[in-house]
Amino acid sequence: MTVHSFQEHFDEKMDKDQAIEAKDWMPDDYRKTLIRQIAQHAHSEIVGMLPEGNWITRAPNLRRKAILLAKVQDEAGHGLYLYSAAESLGISRDDMMEQLHSGKQKYSSIFNYPTISWADMGAVGWLVDGAAIMNQVPLCRTSYGPYARAMVRICKEESFHQRQGYEIMLTLANGTEMQKKMAQDSLNRWWWPSLMMFGPPDADSPHTEQSMRWRIKRFTNDELRQRFVDVTVEQARILGLTIPDKDLKWNEATGHYDFGTPDWNEFYNILKGNGPCNKERLDVRRKAWEEGQWVREAALAYSDKRRQRKEKKAA
Numbered sequence: 223m224t225v226h227s228f229q230e231h232f233d234e235k236m237d238k239d240q241a242i243e244a245k246d247w248m249p250d251d252y253r254k255t256l257i258r259q260i261a262q263h264a265h266s267e268i269v270g271m272l273p274e275g276n277w278i279t280r281a282p283n284l285r286r287k288a289i290l291l292a293k294v295q296d297e298a299g300h301g302l303y304l305y306s307a308a309e310s311l312g313i314s315r316d317d318m319m320e321q322l323h324s325g326k327q328k329y330s331s332i333f334n335y336p337t338i339s340w341a342d343m344g345a346v347g348w349l350v351d352g353a354a355i356m357n358q359v360p361l362c363r364t365s366y367g368p369y370a371r372a373m374v375r376i377c378k379e380e381s382f383h384q385r386q387g388y389e390i391m392l393t394l395a396n397g398t399e400m401q402k403k404m405a406q407d408s409l410n411r412w413w414w415p416s417l418m419m420f421g422p423p424d425a426d427s428p429h430t431e432q433s434m435r436w437r438i439k440r441f442t443n444d445e446l447r448q449r450f451v452d453v454t455v456e457q458a459r460i461l462g463l464t465i466p467d468k469d470l471k472w473n474e475a476t477g478h479y480d481f482g483t484p485d486w487n488e489f490y491n492i493l494k495g496n497g498p499c500n501k502e503r504l505d506v507r508r509k510a511w512e513e514g515q516w517v518r519e520a521a522l523a524y525s526d527k528r529r530q531r532k533e534k535k536a537a
């Protein structure tokens with residue numbers, strides 16, 4: 223086949239809403255965009271373990287500790303499925319790690335904020351995982367097969383994560399005055415960063431248009447942000463907590479909530495590496511990579527030995 227007919231075959235699959243698989247021909251930019259997004263997504267899962275890992279030793283009881291531990295382990299699993307999906311596009315795990323550590327590949331802005339109270343475990347689960355689900359459920363139908371399939375299991379687990387966070391918030395919001403205050407303080411700090419997770423406004427998003435055409439993205443950043451606001455307002459009302467946005471109000475005409483503008487300067491500043499925890503997060507990841515070197519070497523040496531033994535037996 224000529225490149226032209228490869229392109230036609232790809233376009234035809236796109237038109238028919240069929241999945242592109244690892245063995246299929248795909249345009250270079252489609253491959254690059256997927257590697258960028260999936261690697262960023264995988265890194266977010268792994269870096270996302272850090273703010274919550276911070277509270278495992280300080281969870282208020284055994285039940286909470288076991289749940290938090292399981293949640294953080296799930297995130298490691300999500301990272302692994304996603305790294306595997308990205309590898310199927312021809313980038314190695316080592317390359318992705320190198321690009322995370324050098325700052326060439328990003329991870330979600332949200333994980334550059336500190337978790338300073340137990341209530342943050344509630345708010346992260348409720349809002350951060352809530353925003354993640356809103357963004358990720360449509361990715362179960364993204365056009366690249368290995369990414370879409372990885373997302374199915376991830377979304378099931380994320381929905382449990384969201385509920386465990388909401389349950390922490392519910393407990394605190396119905397607890398003592400002090401606990402309710404902690405929950406409110408946490409909502410105040412995580413609300414705007416959660417809205418930023420969906421990415422810049424559509425008008426300032428360089429990738430949305432093309433990614434929508436390729437069906438990598440099924441909805442735009444602003445569409446998903448609006449959906450998140452619409453469902454979360456009701457959840458806050460049940461908690462008896464106040465969303466820190468004076469412009470938030472129901473709009474009868476649109477059938478949606480109007481809401482204020484996130485501080486996009488803060489967002490871009492974080493993307494440049496200047497958020498409250500950027501340096502700390504990357505330092506921890508680099509250290510983990512260096513200290514895990516011997517484990518990777520030992521595992522490779524072991525698998526090499528097994529292969530040699532098998533070959534000898536077969537000979």
Ligand code: BYC
Binds near residue numbers: 258259329433439493
């Ligand atoms: N943070 O044109 P745009 C989780 C960048 S993990 C940092 O809209 P796109 C969890 C963007 O990369 C959640 N950077 O881009 C884990 C681009 O920069 P480059 C992670 C961001 O790709 C543990 C530039 O801004 N979820 O849930 O079309 C515990 C322009 O943006 C962010 C995913 O990764 C951001 N928030 O759309 C708990 C989902 N937003 O690369 C929870 C998959 C934008 O040109 N990813 N940028 O230098 C996506 O759906 C899309 O990549 C995004 C951005 C909607 C995030």
